[in-house]
Amino acid sequence: MSHKRFSLNTSTNLRSSLKLLNVDSSKYSGDWDSFPHSHMYAELFYVLGGKGKFQIDQEFYPVSPKQLIIINPNVLHTEISYQDSPLEYAVLGIEGLELSDYTECDNRFRILDFNEGDDITTCLRNIIQETTDNLPGNETISQAYMEILIVRLMRRINFTLNTTPLPTSSRQCAIVRRYIDAHYKENITLEQLATLSHLNKYYLVHSFKEEYGVSPISYQIDRRILESCALLTQTDMSLSQISQVVGFSSPSYFSQTFRKNKGMNPTQYRKTKSNQT
Template sequence: MGNERYDFSAPKEYLTKDKAKLLYVSSATYGGDWLSTPHTHYCSELFYVIDGMGQFQVEDHIFPVSANDLVVINPNVSHTELGFNANPLKYIVLGIEGLELSVENHNANFCIVNFKEIKDTINFYLKMMLREIENRSPGHETICQDLMEILIVLFGRQTNFSTILSPANKKASHLCDSVRRYIDQNCGDDLSLEQLAKFSHVNKYYLVHTFTDEYGISPISYLMRTRVKKAEKLLATTDYSLSVISRTCGFSSSSYFSQTFKKITGVSPSCYRRTSKSDQDQDKEASC
């Protein structure tokens, strides 16, 4: 009887179990009819191009991409996809928390590597991951996490990838900074806690806890203060009506605007405007 035994030596750890977490998996087909704008995530994103051709804008640079390219975008790096109608860009993207990838002699914030030689293997694991996500059978989260770790090892075999496991406080800071900047830039829109959680790809309760721990204020309270700060500027520098300022700053009604403004500043919007105008007139007289 023949018998072969293979013992394992200490493996090289591309990942540490329970440190890098798969947050989401999605697939997309992107032609020129879909408008995407530059954005950031607190987690890393790995885009694997299944088919088609397109471009990736990363920070201020644009790079061509095609089938079997892996685009690695590390946390808080501005990026967007650009597709062509003639040959739409088809890709699968993984969102991974707690992990940053880099390749020697590449920009540490992102890299693009082609995996044509092992495309069949990569496609097999990615499609298996999508099936698990779509079917949501018992244990699908564990299987997808394990498949993600297999893919990272395969990527590392083909390149000189180095992996960095981000400490928990760094991950939280990435998340909170990303959400805070999103609120600053979009405070006039109809934002909700659910939308902020969807933007940041985390549970809304986790978002509230982490954001409050980081800044001492909840995301919605920060949103209200940001809207009031914007309203203060409009009240002091324009003659817009309170209803226009209310809509511009994202409040659902003029009454709610006035109520929130007074609660935060201690005075009504009208009183704030009168005081600001009076102060400006006094400054003008003093300068004459």
Template sequence: MSMQRYEIKPKHFQHLNSKLLYISTSKYQGDWKSIPHSHHFTELFYVVSGKGTFLLDGQIFFIGINDLIIVPPNIEHTEQSLDASPLEYIVLGIEGITFFNTELSSSRIICNYSKKTELLNILNLIMEEVHHEPLGYTLVCQHLLDILLIQIIRCQKLVPASIGTAKMTRECGQVKQYLDSNYADNISLDSLAAFTHMNKYYLAHAFTKYTGLSPISYLNTKRLQVSRELLESTDHSIAEIATSIGFSSQSYFSQVFKKATGMTPNSYRKLKNREHKHAEQKKEEHNQSRLHKIKD
């Protein structure tokens, strides 16, 4: 009789401390508008079929079948499908863990994942468990998730980092999301503290450490970003724009805008109008030049 026996040796591997929040499947059918957003947790985005682009932390990547994107917590992202080849994908929401690489930032995209068969099998098993909810399915899904994450860590040589105890990161991420979505409201440090149930002085310190800006400075930066878009793309008055983005008065808006850009809102609008007219003129001249060349 032949027999082989292997002892299970303890290895120094950090417990993943991950928690599966959800799994979803989607197929683009032209009925969903791509809007940048962020979460306080990590997302795994796996392309089953189709082609498109993926916006991740200000960078645009082309994606296709078998691509796996790891979206870290609090990073703005969104996908854009090609109409000719609609994206179909599976997304996992995972709390308590993020990933780092010694050569890249935590915002990383992984293309053409080499162990695609194993990955898709595990994802399908999780989907099956969640769909039918048999006895102990949550425990099974959690174990399947751990296996999946270890496979990804091995294949891509990633370093897992637990964020389960990073309460500050989660709370600041929620504050950032709130400011991004509600910048037009009357927001103060006191109202933010009430929203988060945090001491306002701790909130100010934590958020500044998290973003590099105080909550109110971040809020004004967001408002100014929207105001520049409105000044360039609409004919709304300065007063209307100031009100629509949450400033208490036109004069305060103009003061903050000038301090940030070095010019008044009206001067900025005139400058952008001139630049736009100049660009249109150049475009027209180019088109006329091409037309003359065709005639000649």
């Protein structure tokens, strides 16, 4: 009988240090506004089709299909499509990842060429398929494919992996909070806020709750109620006018939400505050 046993070094397990935050796929259209931005996490862009260029700080680099662009955290970048050959790409946002190179290459980013059917592109396409199908367990499977992708990448090129403590999301949450403060009267969706913060919407809700004690949408409602309290005590506006000004869809919904938040309806609140003055 022949028998072999291999001991595994679990101290190198990526699962405890890397997190797949978001998976996006995009295709250029005429309304695409491209502007330089950065993230507190790494991004992997895979060009599926079309041609364009990548801006890194103030420099520009041509990109084409079957190329993978690795952007390290906090690097200013954006993608620019050619009108006659619209860019189509998939992007992974990975927290806790930073790729470094011992050669003289630029450590801000790398542009790599891969063939269709390559094991790395297969992992990318499997992640896209999982998130598109959105079946139960897709986040677990996508996370596993991401970990395989990173290991394969490290085997293929002269990169080392720096796994750092997961950076705080306080900055992104603060951006979302400021946006809500400025636009609380408008119809804001989690999808909008996730795009604004470059976070998965479920991760955004979790992080925002940890930071401020409520979800982003609950914070928006609280902000509307706070403004309505000021209008109730400082103006003679009707409940219908106030509900419209602060962004509620109807006076009845405004009264219902106000009662739930303050323990009394708007009329009672106005009377109570009036008697106190």
